[in-house]
Amino acid sequence: MLKIATWNVNSLRIRLPQVLDWAKKFKPDILALQETKVTDDKFPLEAIQAAGYHAAFSGEKAYNGVALLSRLQASDIITDLPEEPQRRFLGATYANNLRVLNVYVPNGTAADSEKYHFKLNWLKKLQDYARDSLKDYPRLIVLGDFNIASEDRDVHDAWDSDLLVSPPERAALEDLVNLGLRDTFRLFKQAPKSFSWWDHRGGAFWRNRGARIDLILASTALNCTACVIDKAPRRLKRPSDHAPVMASFKTTR
DNA sequence: ATGGTAGTTTGACTA
Numbered sequence: 460m461l462k463i464a465t466w467n468v469n470s471l472r473i474r475l476p477q478v479l480d481w482a483k484k485f486k487p488d489i490l491a492l493q494e495t496k497v498t499d500d501k502f503p504l505e506a507i508q509a510a511g512y513h514a515a516f517s518g519e520k521a522y523n524g525v526a527l528l529s530r531l532q533a534s535d536i537i538t539d540l541p542e543e544p545q546r547r548f549l550g551a552t553y554a555n556n557l558r559v560l561n562v563y564v565p566n567g568t569a570a571d572s573e574k575y576h577f578k579l580n581w582l583k584k585l586q587d588y589a590r591d592s593l594k595d596y597p598r599l600i601v602l603g604d605f606n607i608a609s610e611d612r613d614v615h616d617a618w619d620s621d622l623l624v625s626p627p628e629r630a631a632l633e634d635l636v637n638l639g640l641r642d643t644f645r646l647f648k649q650a651p652k653s654f655s656w657w658d659h660r661g662g663a664f665w666r667n668r669g670a671r672i673d674l675i676l677a678s679t680a681l682n683c684t685a686c687v688i689d690k691a692p693r694r695l696k697r698p699s700d701h702a703p704v705m706a707s708f709k710t711t712r
Numbered sequence: 713a714t715g716g717t718a719g720t721t722t723g724a725c726t727a
Contacts, residue, residue, distance in 0.1 A: 469727085470719055494727085496720070521720045522727095566727055574726095606727095658727085660716035700718075700727080 460684070461708045462487045465673055466692075467563070467604040467656070467701035471495040471526065474699055475503050477692055479510050485689070487705060488530045489553065491561035493604045495524030502526070517546045525549040525561050525603070540584045547581070550592070555711055557681075558596035560589065562603035567628070570621035578606070582631035590638050599678040601640060604656075604701065606672050607632045609642065613671040615652065623670055640676040643686040643706045655688050656701045664693055675706040682709040 464487040468474040471492060482490055490512070495502070497518045507514050507528055517538035518524035523546045527533060533551035540548045547563040562585060567578040585601075593599050608614040608623045609632055618624065636642060644653075654669030663669060677683055686706040693702045 473719075494719090521725085568726080658716085659718050662716090697718085 461489075461557075461710050462705055463489045463491075463559070463600060463602065463675065463708065464703050464705035465491040465493070465561070465602040465604070465675060466703035467493040467673060467699060469494045469496070469699040469701065471497050471503065471524070472501070473697065475506060477695060477699075479506065481689075481692055481703060482510060482512065482528065485703075485705060487528075489559060490528040490703075491549075491559070491602050492526040492528065493524075493547075493561070493563035494522075495526050496521060497524055515549060515551050517549050519546040523547050523563055525563050527551050527559065527561050529553060540581070540588055543581065543584060548585070548588075550588075552596070555598065556596060557598045557600070558592055560585075560592065560599070560601045560603075562601060562605065564604060564606045566606050567622055570625045575622075575625075579627055579631060582628075582635070586631070586635050586638070589635060589640075593639055593678060597678060597680040599640070600675065600681070601635070602675040602704075604672060605632060605674050608670045608672055609633075609674075612651070613654075615654070615668040615670065617668055618670070623672060636676060639678050641679060641683070643675045643677050643683045644671070644688070644704070646683055647686055653688055654702075655704055657693065659700050664698075673701055673704045675704055677706065677708070683707070684709055
């Protein structure tokens with residue numbers, strides 16, 4: 460069995476103890492992190508290696524930043540989408556030609572804002588990249604913080620903004636999935652009001668005012684056997700605003 | 713009520 464997880468940690472340096480504790484408990488083979496908020500020269504590689512993980516990472520100062528922790532060494536590491544300086548994308552290949560694309564999709568700030576259009580443009584680049592990737596890698600996983608809630612059940616009832624739920628955002632995600640991917644969380648029976656992110660403000664977590672925006676998309680060639688959100692780290696002191704999501708896959712032999 | 717909290721580039725930005 461292969462376990463692959465994603466977690467927007469909102470600063471890896473602050474969250475490192477929580478990340479290492481979580482990895483020790485759940486033993487993911489691959490853990491994709493977003494919003495590491497650390498430049499590559501300050502990436503906490505030694506502590507991660509001491510915990511038994513390799514790491515590929517692409518960071519910048521203060522914002523964004525992505526990393527892939529893995530039990531086995533990665534190959535063919537790619538850190539760039541075309542003409543995209545922000546560190547939001549990381550591709551790597553693992554055993555059996557499994558290709559993993561870790562993404563931190565732009566938030567968008569407000570529908571129809573400049574950042575919103577940047578988000579849609581970024582998603583178009585991702586779609587183009589994923590389409591090409593599927594040609595070379597039938598076994599493809601695209602995971603991370605998508606900053607989009609696919610359906611109305613993926614956002615709490617009091618959500619009063621267009622952001623995360625606007626038709627163009629949802630269409631962009633649907634187009635990506637329709638390349639030949641599946642939202643692994645929805646392959647299984649799940650509790651109602653299952654979310655992966657809750658705003659730090661207004662006690663959103665304790666009122667379960669969240670959204671499910673952290674996704675593990677897997678190509679149909681992969682045999683997914685489970686996908687769960689672990690809310691426990693969100694209850695810790697000084698939590699990330701996101702919870703980790705983990706999917707299990709049957710290993711081919 | 714344009715609030716509230718958290719993180720990073722100390723203070724304005726991003727989320």
